Amino acid sequence: MSFTGISANRLELLQIADAVAREKQISKDVVIESIEEAIQKAARSRYGADHDIRVKIDTKTGEMAITRYVTVVPDEELENEYAQKSLTDALKDDKEAFVDKTYEEVLPPFELGRVQTQMARQVVTHKVREAERERQYDEYKDRVGEIISGTVKRVEYGNVVVDLGRGEGIMRRDQSIPREAFQINDRIRAYIYDVRRETKGPQIMLSRAHGGFMAKLFAQEVPEVYDGVIEIKSVSRDPGSRAKMAVFSNDSSIDPVGACVGMRGSRVQAVVAELQNEKVDIIQWSPDDATFIVNALAPAEVSKVVLDEEEDRVEVVVPDEQLSLAIGRRGQNVRLASQLTGWQVDIITESQDSERRQKEFAERTALFQEALDVDEVIAQLLVTEGFTTVEDLAYIDENEIAVIEGFDEDTASELQARARDFLEKEVAELDAKRVALGVDDDLLTVNGLTLAMAVALGEAGVKTVEDLADLATDEIRGGYEQRGADRVKIAGALESFSLSVPDAESLILNARVAAGWIEAPEAPPEPEFEDADLDDAGLDDSAVEGVDDEGSATADDVAEPEQ
Known part of the structure; x- marks a missing residue:
């Protein structure tokens, strides 16, 4: 853009602005404003930077006006005598003068020198470039x-x-x-x-x-996806190798997997070709987490699924011969399934599961034998009935023990008495150990802290409420720390208690409240409705079928994965 003088042909000025706007695909008004700013800067360079000079170009005629403004200010606020005028001086020339009144003086056109021309060109170029960038951002941010x-x-x-x-x-x-x-x-x-x-x-x-790239490719190839009849719930990819995609149909008459595969695989092959022959597993999505996880691990067969909702982890039991298939090459199948479902998936074989159960059974049997001073048969019977700890036995309703085959009320009473004696003795031993470690009594007042935890904290050198309040979550649960090139395991004071992150954070928060460091957070309001039984909620016994004693679902309880 040429700036030889502002007295140039007015029509030519508008033509230049129009051409620049079309070339850069920005508004013509933006170009006009940049020219006004450029000439305004040149005028201030000519007349003085302290002058309040403004330039206005008529967008229809190209007429240009260069005007200098002087504003009336209170006498004590006069700072710039070129752009301001004190009220006293203004009243000498104008009896109707008042604060904030402005006087305008039209300045004559002038020729731009070499330095001023270069300055004007830089201003226009900068403003146009900024407008072009903003146009690009506005155009693509919604895409x-x-x-x-x-x-x-x-x-x-x-x-x-x-x-x-x-x-x-x-x-x-x-x-x-x-x-x-x-x-x-x-x-x-x-x-x-x-x-x-x-x-x-x-x-x-x-x-x-990106997973979204594959999802959009399917939307282009599958009309049902584009129309929203079939939803793509989630996608996980190992780019260039393999991918899993979970789909769901809002129309029960349409098979979402079959629709995405297409006749003889025509639809999925079109996507595979674009993805450089990346293998795509199309999975039937299910609102039931256990069913969805079973489907996501296809083609491997699953025997049982155990969910841990607090940790977002799931333990999957598979037949021994299916282990390598479930894990996949370099862990690919289980990794993609984990990404697809949002659960951390741990896979074990049926034999490993059986060995663990036998080990747990033996440990619990030995616990009851020692704590209750009973023979192995009675201890095994208690474990078989679902008792896992001495506390379970000590504080349960006596009738629930008496109904066990071979037991009566006298036996139940004796077992509970022995269980309580054992727990009292254990508490006394733990409390004596706590005192020997020098753990303050006040530490036991922290909400959520047990006596066993207090002993563990004392062994780790945490002996006061303030000591506990000063800990971080990793210092309680344990974690890892990067030291140079090595990743070092850091032991937690309560690592053996397997506290979740929210539980550890709550314990620290309660300690800080007890120490007086912070105020106790307000409790959430109680719900206004009363508890309702299953019948009132519209649920029956069938709603909880398919779950075993440990809260796990077996493969028979969930739908078979789509092939």
């Missing part, structure tokens, strides 16, 4: 989650810069499919997963490894 086509512009250290026509996108090396190479001018399809506003311009982040 996150779409597939876009472009041309490879250049490849830098594995990162691919893509010309999108009205902007540039970048696909980093970790967002591309392994072993996929692109050359300059190659056509490419990619998924927009993020658009960031940065000082050097909007960064349009592209990916071909």
